[in-house]
Amino acid sequence: MRKIRVLDEHVANQIAAGEVVERPASVVKELVENAVDAGSTQIEITIEEGGLNYIRVLDNGCGMPADDCDLAFQRHATSKIVSGDDLFQIRSLGFRGEALPSIAAVAKVDCITSADDSGLARKLTIHGGQVLAFAECSAPRGTDMQVRDLFFNTPARLKYMKTIQTELSHISDYVYRMALAYPQIAFELRHNGQQLLHSLGNGDLLQTIAAIYGSSAARQMVPFATESIDYKVSGFVSKSEWNRSNRHGITAIVNGRFIKNYALTNALIEAYHTLLPIHRFPLAVLHLQMDPKLVDVNVHPAKLEVRFSKEQELTKLIVEAVRAKLLESNLVPQIIRAEVESTTPVTSQPPTQNSSQTQTWPQKTHSMPSPSGGRATFYPTRTAHPPNQQQLPLFAREQTLPPQNEVAAPQLPMMFPVGQIHGTYIVAQNEQGMYLIDQHAAHERLNYEYFYDKMASPEYLAQELLIPITLTLTASDLQAVLGKLGLLEAIGVVLEPFGGNSLIVRAYPVWFPKGEEQALLEEMLDFLLTEKQTLDIGKLREKTAVMTACKASIKANRALSFQEMESLIERLRRCRVPFTCPHGRPIVISFSTYDLEKMFKRVM
Numbered sequence: 001m002r003k004i005r006v007l008d009e010h011v012a013n014q015i016a017a018g019e020v021v022e023r024p025a026s027v028v029k030e031l032v033e034n035a036v037d038a039g040s041t042q043i044e045i046t047i048e049e050g051g052l053n054y055i056r057v058l059d060n061g062c063g064m065p066a067d068d069c070d071l072a073f074q075r076h077a078t079s080k081i082v083s084g085d086d087l088f089q090i091r092s093l094g095f096r097g098e099a100l101p102s103i104a105a106v107a108k109v110d111c112i113t114s115a116d117d118s119g120l121a122r123k124l125t126i127h128g129g130q131v132l133a134f135a136e137c138s139a140p141r142g143t144d145m146q147v148r149d150l151f152f153n154t155p156a157r158l159k160y161m162k163t164i165q166t167e168l169s170h171i172s173d174y175v176y177r178m179a180l181a182y183p184q185i186a187f188e189l190r191h192n193g194q195q196l197l198h199s200l201g202n203g204d205l206l207q208t209i210a211a212i213y214g215s216s217a218a219r220q221m222v223p224f225a226t227e228s229i230d231y232k233v234s235g236f237v238s239k240s241e242w243n244r245s246n247r248h249g250i251t252a253i254v255n256g257r258f259i260k261n262y263a264l265t266n267a268l269i270e271a272y273h274t275l276l277p278i279h280r281f282p283l284a285v286l287h288l289q290m291d292p293k294l295v296d297v298n299v300h301p302a303k304l305e306v307r308f309s310k311e312q313e314l315t316k317l318i319v320e321a322v323r324a325k326l327l328e329s330n331l332v333p334q335i336i337r338a339e340v341e342s343t344t345p346v347t348s349q350p351p352t353q354n355s356s357q358t359q360t361w362p363q364k365t366h367s368m369p370s371p372s373g374g375r376a377t378f379y380p381t382r383t384a385h386p387p388n389q390q391q392l393p394l395f396a397r398e399q400t401l402p403p404q405n406e407v408a409a410p411q412l413p414m415m416f417p418v419g420q421i422h423g424t425y426i427v428a429q430n431e432q433g434m435y436l437i438d439q440h441a442a443h444e445r446l447n448y449e450y451f452y453d454k455m456a457s458p459e460y461l462a463q464e465l466l467i468p469i470t471l472t473l474t475a476s477d478l479q480a481v482l483g484k485l486g487l488l489e490a491i492g493v494v495l496e497p498f499g500g501n502s503l504i505v506r507a508y509p510v511w512f513p514k515g516e517e518q519a520l521l522e523e524m525l526d527f528l529l530t531e532k533q534t535l536d537i538g539k540l541r542e543k544t545a546v547m548t549a550c551k552a553s554i555k556a557n558r559a560l561s562f563q564e565m566e567s568l569i570e571r572l573r574r575c576r577v578p579f580t581c582p583h584g585r586p587i588v589i590s591f592s593t594y595d596l597e598k599m600f601k602r603v604m
Contacts, residue, residue, distance in 0.1 A: 021102050021103055021106055021150075023051075023161065023162075023167060023170060024047070024050060024051025024052055024055060024150055024161075024167050024170070024171060025051070025167065025170035025171045025173075025174050027051065027055050027103055027107070027147055027150065028045060028047070028051065028055060028057065028171050028174060028175065029174050030099035030100075030102075030103065031055070031057035031099075031103075031145045031147075032045065032057055032174075032175065032178055033093035033099075034093075034099065034100075034143070034145075035057055035059035035061055035143065036093055036178070036182060036185065036256075037061075037093050038059060038061025038062045038063070038142075038143065039061050039062050040059035040060050040061035040142065040185060041060060041184070041185055041186065041201060042059065042060045042185070042186045042188075042201065043057065043058070043059045043185060043186070043187050043188070044056075044057070044058040044059075044188045044190075045057050045171075045175055045187070045188065045189045045190070046058075046190045047168070047171060047189075047190070047191050047192075048191070048192055049164055049192070050161075050163075050164035050165070050166070050167030050168045050171070050191075051150065051167055051168070051171055052149075052150050052151070052158075052161060052164070052167065053148065053149065053150075054146070054147070054148055055145075055146070055147040055148075055150070056144070056145065056146045056147070057143075057144075057145045058142070058143075058144045058145075059142045059143055059144075060140070060141060060142040061142050061143060062115060062141075062142075063113045063114045063115040063116075063121075063141055063142050063143050064113045064115060064122075064143065065115045066122045069111060069113055069122045069124050069134075070124060070131070070134060072100050072111075073100045073101050073104050073111075073124070073126060073131075074101060093256065093257055101129070103147060104126040104128075104129055105128065105129040106128070106150065106151050106152075106153060106154050106157070107128075107147045107148065107149060107150045107151070107152065108125075108126075108127045108128070108147070108148040108149050108152065109124075109125070109126045109127075109145070109146070109147050109148075110123065110124070110125050110144075110145075110146040110148075111123070111124045111125075111126075111143070111144070111145055111146075112137060112139050112143070112144040112146075113139075113142070113143040113144070114139050114140065114141050114142065114143075115141070116141060117140070117141050119138050119139070119140070120136065120138065121136070121137050121138060121139035122134070122135070122136060122137070123135055123136075123137045128152070128153045168191055171189075171191075172189060172191075172196055172197070173248075174258075175187060175189045175196075175197060176197065176212045177251055177253075177258040178258065179197065179199045179208050179211070179212065180205070180208055180209070180212070180251050180253065180258075180285050181251075181253040181256055181257070181258050181287075182256065183199070183201070183202070183203050183204060183205045183207070183208040184201060184202070184203040185199075185201050186198075186199055186200060186201025187199045187201070197211060197212065198211065199211045199212075205235070205236065205285065205287075206218055206221060206223075206236060209221060209236060209285060213249075213283060216242075217238070217242060217283060220238050220239045220241065220242035220283075221236040221237065221238055221239075221242075221283070222236065222237055222238070222239060222325055222326065222329050223235070223236050223325075224236070224237060224321055224322055224325040225321075226317060226318075226320075226321035228313065228317055230290060230291065230294060230310055230313065230314075231288060231289070231290050231310075231313070231314055231317060232288070232289040232290070233286060233287070233288050233289075233314075233317060233318055233321060234286075234287050235284065235285045235286045235287050236284065236285050237268070237271075237282055237283075237284040237285075237322050237325070237326065238282045238283040238284065239326070239329060239331055240272065240275040240276050240282075240326070240331050240579065240580060240584070240586075241331070241333040241586065242282075242283060243276055243277075243280040243281060243282055243283070244280065244281050244282070244283060245279065245280065245281070246281060247265055247269075247281050249281065249282065249283040249284065250265055250268055250281065250282065250283075250284045250286075251284065251285045251286065252264045252265070252286045252288065253285070253286065253287045253288065254288045254290070254295055254306060255288070255289060255290065255292060255295070257306075259306045261306060261308075263308070263311050263314075263315050264286065264288075264314070264315065264318065266315070267314075267315035267316075267318040267319050268282065268284055268286065268318060268319075268322060269281065269282075270315075270319050271318065271319045271321075271322035271323040271326065272322075272323075272326070272584075273323075274448075274577060274580055274581070274582045274583070274584055275326060275331065275577070275579065275580050275584055276580070276584040277583060277584040277585055278583060278584065280584065284322075286318070288314075293309075294308060294309045294310060295307070295308055295309070327411070327576075327577060330411070331411075331579035331580070332412070332435075332579060332586075332588045332589065332590050333586050333588075333589050333590070334589070334590045334591070334592060334595075410573040410574060410578075411573075411578055411579070412572065412573045412578045412579075412588065413430055413432065414430060414573070415428040415429060415430045415435050415569060416428055416429060416430065416566070416569075417562060417565035417566055417569060420439075420559065420560055420565065421436075422556070422557065423556060423557040423558050423559050423560075424438070424439060424440070424556040424557060424558075425437065425438060425439065426439055426442075426560070426565050426568070426569070428565075428569060431593075432590075432592060432593060433590055433591050433592040433593045433594075433595065433596060434590070434591045434593075434596060435588055435589070435590050435591070436588070436589045436591075437568075437569065437572070437587060437588050438581075438585070438586070438587055438588075439554060439556075439558070439560065439565075439568065440553055440554060440555055440556055440581075441580075441581035441585055441586070441587040442568055442569075442572045442578075442581075442587050442588075443553035443554050443568065444549045444550055444553040444581040444582055444583075445549075445572065445575050445577065445578065445580070445581050445582065445587060446549075446553075446568075446571055446572065446575060447548070447549035447552045447553055448545050448546060448549035448581070448582040449575055449576055449577075450549075451511065451544070451545040451548045451549055451552075452541065452542065452545040454509070454511060455491045455492070455509075455541045455544065455545060456541075463507055463508070463509070463510045464506060464507045465505065465506060465507060465508075468504040468505055468506055469504065469505040469517065469518055469521065470498060470502055470503070470504050470505075471495075471502065471503045471504075471505065471518075471521060471522065471525065472500075472501055472502050473501050473502070473503065473525070474501060475501050477501075477525075477529055478497075478501050478503070480528070480529055481495075481503070481525060481528055481529065482497070484528050484535070487528075487535065487536075487537055487540050488524070488528075488540070490537050490540075491509070491537070491540060491541055491544055492507065492508060492509040493505070493507070493508050493509070493521065493524065494506040494507040494508075505521060508521065511548075511552075512548065513548065513551045513552040516551040516552070519551070520547060520548060520551055523547050524540075524543075524544060524547065527540075527543050527547075528540075545582070546582040546583070549582055550582070550583075572587065572588075
């Protein structure tokens with residue numbers, strides 16, 4: 001007696017539905033993609049109760065002829081591909097022909113469609129995969145898909161649905177991505193009668209970003225574009241001051257398809273290296289155009305993940321283009337006026353002078369107590385020095401600033417120091433306004449660029465020690481480190497086994513911060529032991545430069561002379577990336593003259 005049998009078509013459709021229709025957002029995705037493929041310029045999505053009760057996708061696309069309406073709900077029926085060769089050059093969003101029959105198998109569906117402007121249409125009604133009615137009706141050109149009572153005949157699936165808010169978040173997230181992918185299409189999303197999105201559909205991607213993330217975010221976006229023989233990449237990325245706590249603000253569009261790709265996301269994050277703090281991520285929209293033969297979209301049931309044939313070339317192109325564009329932009333954070341206006345109360349004390357431009361300080365040094373107990377020191381003018389202060393080299397003793405190469409065009413404006421707050425922040429000014437500079441972060445950036453460049457020439461780095469330093473590890477850690485001694489030697493650190501679980505340090509770079517050598521060496525070993533990804537000389541060089549810069553830099557609560565502040569600012573202006581420290585924290589924050597006048601109600 002045979003044990004293998006062909007499944008009933010209705011059961012097969014329910015099984016397929018389990019793969020295609022995971023939740024209400026899956027229905028929205030399939031229907032919206034069909035609407036886009038139909039050449040629509042307007043797509044309206046209406047949902048109720050997170051999509052479990054009702055989903056409607058109305059478009060003004062090409063519609064379907066009467067004969068095709070019934071056929072579209074049969075398995076593997078599609079207008080997108082003809083032969084197997086078409087799978088290697090997919091140019092549409094949908095192509096498998098499983099979406100409509102899978103949805104109809106687990107819901108109550110009404111499909112109203114018209115392929116012309118005659119006003120005549122066809123309406124097909126299907127409940128749980130069974131066709132109940134097929135009749136003529138009237139409707140404008142396009143397709144109106146209505147899905148009710150999702151999973152009404154599969155209670156086990158319905159039981160595992162999340163809250164309405166969770167299902168709504170999945171739907172809205174997908175619709176937002178589609179609006180970013182197709183700014184030339186007007187999208188409208190409504191939930192329980194409330195409008196959640198309305199994009200204009202005028203082709204302006206920045207306006208679509210504003211509709212989704214708000215106008216404040218849109219003002220912080222920087223456009224970029226680049227191309228190679230195989231790829232064209234364009235879009236918008238946020239300045240470093242506008243960042244998020246997760247990667248959800250990164251949208252990658254490949255040939256009009258929203259996708260998730262680890263390599264692309266990492267390439268974008270790499271472009272912000274040292275421009276963002278740890279665990280902070282940018283807002284970005286990337287549009288990629290390429291020959292469909294270079295990308296495989298048939299590797300994931302929901303077609304969300306894709307595989308690129310020249311992935312390394314693509315990621316390098318993105319990193320270089322985005323980073324170059326960011327460094328061309330002014331990345332100094334500026335106080336947002338809306339926040340400023342609400343933080344400073346009006347005071348009845350009149351201003352001391354009318355000019356809001358450059359000030360002339362009294363001809364004596366002021367040291368004023370601060371609320372936290374520190375001192376705020378101000379110096380007379382930019383050409384004077386505090387009394388009884390010798391004009392010594394900047395950061396004498398161990399705190400010597402490294403030499404620098406000149407940059408073609410400084411990215412920070414010229415500014416002049418006028419004082420210091422809490423021994424931590426330098427106050428500077430120019431005709432555009434006022435600046436606060438974190439002296440530790442600024443010095444860190446100087447040292448980082450200096451040390452990173454120095455490690456490119458290891459033959460000049462190492463100095464042998466008369467009394468070697470001993471480092472003791474566990475047996476397992478020692479075995480792990482022994483295989484990486486060559487990497488350390490390439491940046492000037494020479495270690496040798498010394499019996500037991502110990503290593504001795506024979507040499508280290510001459511520029512290691514005095515008094516911090518052993519702590520720095522221990523941190524380097526910890527990095528070697530904890531780094532999970534493939535470790536190479538580039539990563540070690542980068543990490544060592546960051547660690548060394550931090551230890552070698554001046555700390556908070558260090559009083560600086562006027563000459564030291566002036567020199568630090570000028571050297572910061574000559575850095576390649578003067579906006580953030582190696583950890584991604586901002587170095588300079590600006591207050592425009594207008595912001596200051598608003599705070600003091602000089603302008604209303």
